[in-house]
Amino acid sequence: MKEKKMVSDRAALIVVDMQPDFMPGGALPVQGGDEIVGPIRALMESGLFELIVATQDWHPRDHVSFASNHPGRKPMETIELYGHQQTLWPDHCVQGTTGADLHAGLPWERAAKIVRKATDPTTDSYSAIRNNWNPAGERPLTGLGDYLNARGVREVFVCGLARDYCVRWTAEDAIDAGFRVWLIWDLCRSIDPAADETLRRNLEERGIEIVNVEELYKSRETGTA
8 A cells, every 4th residue: 555645735835035136146145046946946847736835035125134224233243133133134135126036937827825024124034934023022924824724735845045044944933833844955055054964953853854856756656755
């Protein structure tokens, strides 16, 4: 008797922040970000997932996470914001700029929903499921969790940029929301790849399952997880 396929009809693919500003040459480049465009396109077009959703960083120019809005501060410095550590980023994915566009090399017509995040100038937002802490000390929901539940989704597969920030937070918040979660390791890249082994261990300790994309295709062919 064949085991249940890894990608079931109750699974969704979440494609995180595949935008020009995160590509080499962009405002906040992730090394190797361009290398995963083709494989993610192939996965989106493969038919493995009946439901695909995506996120899009969409900052106002006066966003609190931009170093330029903190006099005397430089990008990649860390401050305390609302009682939590906040990385200060270079201006990136500013609303209406080409760097904030969804990457032209991906088939976005296959995405049923696009979640725009970090739209509140006072609050950063890494995760597709919940925003970062706001001035009230809360992490407001984005609404994606309710959307997935309403569609009958119980399992999510996460890929995109960057592995150590928005992908990680999305995966962690998804498991906290009750979903079974896989992170497609080879369809992500990190801002700090030197910390990848520690990151992988931490994710697995949280109950997030690590998988490579070829394992998904193999599962479809063999019917095993």
